[in-house]
Amino acid sequence: MSNFFDEMYADGDGVVRPHYREFEAWLAEQPPELIARKRTESDLIFRRVGITFAVYGNDAGTERLIPFDIIPRILPAQEWAQLEAGLVQRVKALNMFIHDIYHEQNIVKAGVIPAEQIFRNAQYRPEMQGISVASDIYAHIAGVDIVRAGEGEFYVLEDNLRVPSGVSYMLEDRKMMMRLFPELFARYKVAPVAHYPDMLLDNLRSVAPVGVDDPTVVVMTPGMYNSAYFEHAFLAQQMGVELVEGQDLFVSDNAVFMRTTRGPKRVDVIYRRIDDDFLDPLAFRPDSSLGVPGLLSVYRAGRVTLANAIGTGVADDKSIYPHVPNMIEFYLSERPILNNVPTYQCRRKEDLDYTLANLPQLVVKEVHGAGGYGMLVGPAATAAEIASFRQRLLARPEGYIAQPTLALSACPTYVESGIAPRHIDLRPFVLSGKTISMVKGGLTRVALKEGSLVVNSSQGGGTKDTWVLEK
Secondary structure: OOOOOEOOEOOOOOOEOHHHHHHHHHHHHOOHHHHHHHHHHHHHHHHHHOOEEEOOHHHOOOEEEOOEEEEEEEEOHHHHHHHHHHHHHHHHHHHHHHHHHOOOOHHHHOOOOOHHHHHOOOOOOHHHOOOOOHHHOOOOEEEEEEEEOOOOOEEEEEEEOOOOOOHHHHHHHHHHHHHHOOOHHHHOOEOOOOOHHHHHHHHHHHOOOOOOOOOOEEEEOOOOOOOOHHHHHHHHHHHOOEEEOHHHEEEEOOEEEEOOOOOOEEEOEEEEOOOHHHOOOOOOOOOOOOOOOOHHHHHHOOOOEEEOOOOHHHHOOOOOHHHHHHHHHHHHOOOOOOEEOOOEEOOOHHHHHHHHHOHHHEEEEEOOOOOOOOOEEHHHOOHHHHHHHHHHHHHOHHHEEEEEOOOOOEEEEEEOOEEEEEEEEEEOEEEEOOOEEOOOOOEEEEOOOOOOOOOOHHHOOEEEEEEEEOO
């Protein structure tokens, strides 16, 4: 590994960055057997609590422990301030874009984004056209993936606006670090993250339907076989609200009700962790057993709030991602604070030609893909994999984007051979309601395989606690 920004060390001579000096001094004092014992303890606790990740694909039905690394990712206050300002700006523009798409469509009329990229997008929901949603907010919870490149500059890699996950791991990683190493939090003034569930609940309550003063909020899950079920149950428990499945809800008198032991109870806000397609079998997939028949009609009438809104995915598709800087300038008349990664849209002939000529150097992603599936990491791919991917690109170029292979920043990480640098990203969580808010922190994901740039849990990645230092 070379030519990457090291989060802890300033140069090749091992000079420690100022915000890591206390940690590095502490680490040097720790006997290896103590660290090994603490790492084993963390694995046992995570497994006992049930912090696992269900695996799809070849290993379907198995559950993996998401590896947790005890070396935190530390960000100074001034770096976080820049990130926070850029994230608030970006999510504000994305919400304005989604509202515009389902109403006036000014950005299309102005020629900023081609109409076919929106209205032929699989995530565009014509059923939402002209529908008013509470406070004009569509992406109530956004998980924005941030990477740091060669010289230390931040880039937005991806906007996750449908059902972003991972916040439970952010919270549990912090609890684990405080349990294992309380003395570290006496040396560092680390911004808290434990109040996220309270912020989330306040945010959800703030966007209740008009006229509802004391809203009933629920978390709606597809069920225990979903890969993020632990998180659904965790957040419901932390917020003190009911965790429900579609079968627990029903529509009557143009309202949504929850079945309880005391009889039906009106539900006002649904934090849904189910994709659009499965929400209402009367409106979307008729074979869905996960949804609530008639839910869309209540939603269209403004008598229930869904977070995130139906149709939000039109803004987090990878084919729309290249246009987000233009959205910021169009809606806010501001320059983007955070840059996108340079992106080639393979639906354009010149971009496709460039991509095909440079496949061994590029990362190519499906525009509707997620979780690290269906992508090509050119520098790590075999000649046969590149040849196969070339045929997929030629057959359906509009389904792909390509990006340069960024030298993602790395953070020292415990691996089998000891402490070694491993590439990381960061997913902060942005809450949009009456205001836009976020805790100072996020989920740091780490690629545990040497040289790997794929940090997704589904691809064997781990997590770290993220420390944002107070001023």
